[in-house]
Amino acid sequence: MSDQPRRPRRPAKPYRRPQKDPVRVIAFEALRAVDERDAYANLVLPPLLRKAREGGGFDARDAALATELVYGTLRRQGTYDAVIAACVDRPLREVDPPVLDVLSLGAHQLLGTRIPTHAAVSASVELARVVLGDGRAKFVNAVLRKIAQDDLDGWLERVAPPYDEDPEDHLAVVHSHPRWVVSALWDSLGGGRAGIEDLLRADNERPEVTLVARPGRATTAELLDEEAAVPGRWSPYAVRLAEGGEPGAITAVAEGRAGVQDEGSQLVALALAAAPVEGRDRMWLDACAGPGGKAALLGALAAERGAVLLAAEKQPHRAALVAKALAGSPGPYQVVAADGTRPPWRPGSFDRVLVDVPCTGLGALRRRPEARWRRRPADLDGFAPLQRGLLRTALESVRVGGVVGYATCSPHLAETRAVVADLLKQFPDADLLDARPLLPGVPDLGDGPDVQLWPHVHGTDAMYLALIRRTG
Numbered sequence: 051m052s053d054q055p056r057r058p059r060r061p062a063k064p065y066r067r068p069q070k071d072p073v074r075v076i077a078f079e080a081l082r083a084v085d086e087r088d089a090y091a092n093l094v095l096p097p098l099l100r101k102a103r104e105g106g107g108f109d110a111r112d113a114a115l116a117t118e119l120v121y122g123t124l125r126r127q128g129t130y131d132a133v134i135a136a137c138v139d140r141p142l143r144e145v146d147p148p149v150l151d152v153l154s155l156g157a158h159q160l161l162g163t164r165i166p167t168h169a170a171v172s173a174s175v176e177l178a179r180v181v182l183g184d185g186r187a188k189f190v191n192a193v194l195r196k197i198a199q200d201d202l203d204g205w206l207e208r209v210a211p212p213y214d215e216d217p218e219d220h221l222a223v224v225h226s227h228p229r230w231v232v233s234a235l236w237d238s239l240g241g242g243r244a245g246i247e248d249l250l251r252a253d254n255e256r257p258e259v260t261l262v263a264r265p266g267r268a269t270t271a272e273l274l275d276e277e278a279a280v281p282g283r284w285s286p287y288a289v290r291l292a293e294g295g296e297p298g299a300i301t302a303v304a305e306g307r308a309g310v311q312d313e314g315s316q317l318v319a320l321a322l323a324a325a326p327v328e329g330r331d332r333m334w335l336d337a338c339a340g341p342g343g344k345a346a347l348l349g350a351l352a353a354e355r356g357a358v359l360l361a362a363e364k365q366p367h368r369a370a371l372v373a374k375a376l377a378g379s380p381g382p383y384q385v386v387a388a389d390g391t392r393p394p395w396r397p398g399s400f401d402r403v404l405v406d407v408p409c410t411g412l413g414a415l416r417r418r419p420e421a422r423w424r425r426r427p428a429d430l431d432g433f434a435p436l437q438r439g440l441l442r443t444a445l446e447s448v449r450v451g452g453v454v455g456y457a458t459c460s461p462h463l464a465e466t467r468a469v470v471a472d473l474l475k476q477f478p479d480a481d482l483l484d485a486r487p488l489l490p491g492v493p494d495l496g497d498g499p500d501v502q503l504w505p506h507v508h509g510t511d512a513m514y515l516a517l518i519r520r521t522g
């Protein structure tokens with residue numbers, strides 16, 4: 051034994067339990083569910099928030115922050131992946147998905163919110179300690195400290211290819227959309243850089259909640275009494291809730307006399323109802339009605355004219371939602387669970403037909419933050435035959451002189467004009483009507499005769515509508 055005096059040891063840091071922050075833990079759990087189980091953020095988050103509220107100590111501001119963290123992280127995932135990839139020493143696919151989720155949540159707090167840097171890093175490291183363990187929390191700490199060295203603009207300059215070299219890749223990284231989606235949106239929108247950038251930016255913004263006062267059942271005046279409610283921009287039945295609000299707490303919504311409905315969807319139903327038909331106007335069909343938003347508006351409009359609405363939907367559980375949406379409708383209607391491509395009704399039965407076909411939903415990216423990352427170009431091939439089949443039967447279902455409205459909540463040309471053009475070739479006795487005058491007061495509707503709405507221009511989802519009249 052040496053009798054040399056020992057150097058005094060630094061006292062070990064006392065172990066500190068990680069602090070569990072319910073907002074971040076919930077945000078992490080929601081991201082895991084989206085990642086692991088292909089869950090939808092808008093379905094998975096509300097029960098988590100409800101449970102936290104019931105547990106106490108979790109208020110509306112906590113819920114708003116958790117929501118913002120989840121939606122913001124999912125929307126900006128493409129940008130954050132590029133930044134994180136520049137800060138780790140291995141390909142992102144080799145980073146454990148739960149670790150990547152904590153890093154993305156941290157990146158969003160650092161680059162996409164006003165949360166101060168030290169708070170964003172320490173909250174993320176505490177989260178990592180709780181959900182990943184102390185070892186991996188050190189890795190999270192090191193990566194987030196690198197990210198914190200620059201702001202979003204600085205990072206984008208480093209990680210996005212220059213616009214002049216590769217415009218689509220540049221926009222994909224800067225505005226966090228898959229490259230093929232940028233390309234498809236741009237093909238449909240046309241024009242130069244400014245327009246597509248405005249659209250991609252709009253896709254990353256939280257949409258306002260828009261209500262519809264179903265005619266004959268509620269009035270916009272009643273809805274405008276709500277706090278922060280302002281009139282819609284285009285639809286006479288629309289009211290916007292500027293602060294988001296809780297639509298379920300509004301009496302008219304709870305009673306089904308009003309509903310939550312994007313103004314683009316309202317305009318589609320209104321334009322079909324306003325289209326001139328020759329002669330009888332008594333039988334209306336919604337051939338793809340689930341969950342029933344447009345059917346409820348069409349039902350109310352049909353009632354005002356003494357017409358009957360048949361709402362058809364293939365999936366029985368969605369047909370039940372349509373029945374719920376139409377319950378209390380002031381006029382006659384019927385809901386059937388039926389395949390619109392093999393309909394139980396006779397050809398030529400209807401005066402007006404809406405066929406709002408299943409689609410990629412690339413026009414509603416604002417409300418489905420994870421959708422852009424899930425969709426694949428191959429999905430278009432899956433929808434193509436169904437979209438054509440449904441439009442074909444819609445055209446067979448309308449009588450001569452009647453009108454079909456073909457609608458999608460996607461602006462992808464393969465789902466819009468290509469489908470309509472193919473069917474017009476098969477139906478030489480059918481003509482496109484100019485839909486633009488049927489959306490009075492709505493600007494920038496393009497060259498027609500069909501209509502494409504845009505989030506950055508109209509503040510709506512990117513709904514498409516073609517109106518087709520049978521002439522023989």
Ligand SMILES: C[S@@+](CC[C@H](N)C(=O)[O-])C[C@H]1O[C@@H](n2cnc3c(N)ncnc32)[C@H](O)[C@@H]1O
Pocket residue numbers: 315337338339340341342343344345362363364365368388389390391406407408409436
């Ligand atoms: C875009 S959604 C319609 C949205 C609806 N119009 C609304 O505003 O609430 C398309 C609907 O078509 C239904 N669908 C799919 N294939 C169908 C078919 N062959 N016949 C009838 N409906 C079908 C889907 O289940 C889905 O509910």
